[in-house]
Amino acid sequence: MVVALMAASTLALPSAPYPRSVTNTTTSASTTVTAVPAATNTGLSLTAQLFLADTAVDRFALLPENSDFVFDFGNPALKNKGGKGGDLIAANRKTFPALVGTGAGMAVGFLGPCGFNTPHVHPRSVELQIVTQGRLKTEMLPENGVFNNNNAADGRRLISNTINAFQMQPFYQGSVHTQFNPDCTNATFVASFTSEDFGTGQVADELFAMTSDVVSAAFGEAIDGADVAKFKSAIPTSIAEGVEQCLMTCGITKR
Structure with a gap:
């Protein structure tokens, strides 16, 4: 199946009003915890302050608003x-x-x-x-050594699966x-990760970012070193419009 890849794109990341300076005191029946004031002259982000907090109780003091615990994936500004x-x-x-x-x-x-x-990988998490x-x-594709029928000769x-709604x-x-x-209709998925910093690496984009001789060696006779620059400019880094048959069926013009 022929794959038509579109122009480069980037992962959409929310913009939050951080870093911010926080001075907050939380009192309970048995203890009083005072959050260390965020030193604006140090330039520490809220995330960094949370990492440096002595205890989990101190972290809550750095998140004084109930809205600090809500993330809106449907926010139009993030799309x-x-x-x-x-x-x-x-x-x-x-x-x-x-998080x-x-x-x-x-x-x-x-x-x-x-x-x-x-195609991509997550270097620090299962998904x-x-x-x-x-x-x-x-x-x-799992790691090296995982073969069809446990036989290297079978490749x-x-x-490969078709995942339907709620699967x-x-x-x-x-x-x-x-x-x-x-x-020809929209699809939505939710992905959970076992890391606060799961990371993503687009395989083709990373490969073609290497030097021309390395890319040529990786593909053997398939790609000449002089042509590597052409491929680099054509590799998307995130979601791109894909397979030719789908484009034809949905009436989407192929570029």
Whole structure:
């Protein structure tokens, strides 16, 4: 199946009113905790202050508003920042400081018709992904040594599925995986992570960022070193509109 990749896009990250200076005192029946004032001359972000807090109780003092514990994935201001195919909104400890100390993160993906979340890895977390709208075609490649029928001669094992609404799939830490919306309607997924800083690396973008001779060696005779620059400019870094057949079915002009 031919894949038509669109222009480069970036992960949509929420902009929050941090860093901020906080001086707050919390009193209970048995203890009084005074948050260390945020030294504005040090330039510490709220996330950094939360990391440096002596106890979890001190961290709550640095988050005095109830709204500090709410993250709105549906905020229109966070959308339309990704590629042509949709948006990824990530809640990590930088974009949502209340996650500091939880060891968890989350992302929501909004994939338009034929939206393609290009092959990527999460270096510091497993991903548990559930589709909440539409369906997704998913593919995952585990680590070296995982073969079809446990036989190297049969090639690498590719785990490929169609995930419907309210079905879930795990993507293991460090595994190369991708999701594609094969339909002409929108698809939405929710992904939970076992890290506050799960990170993402788009495989093709990272590969073609290497020097030309390294890329040429990686592909053997498939790519000449002189052509590497052409490929670099064509590799998207996040969601891109994808497979040709879907574009034709949905009446989306291929570029």
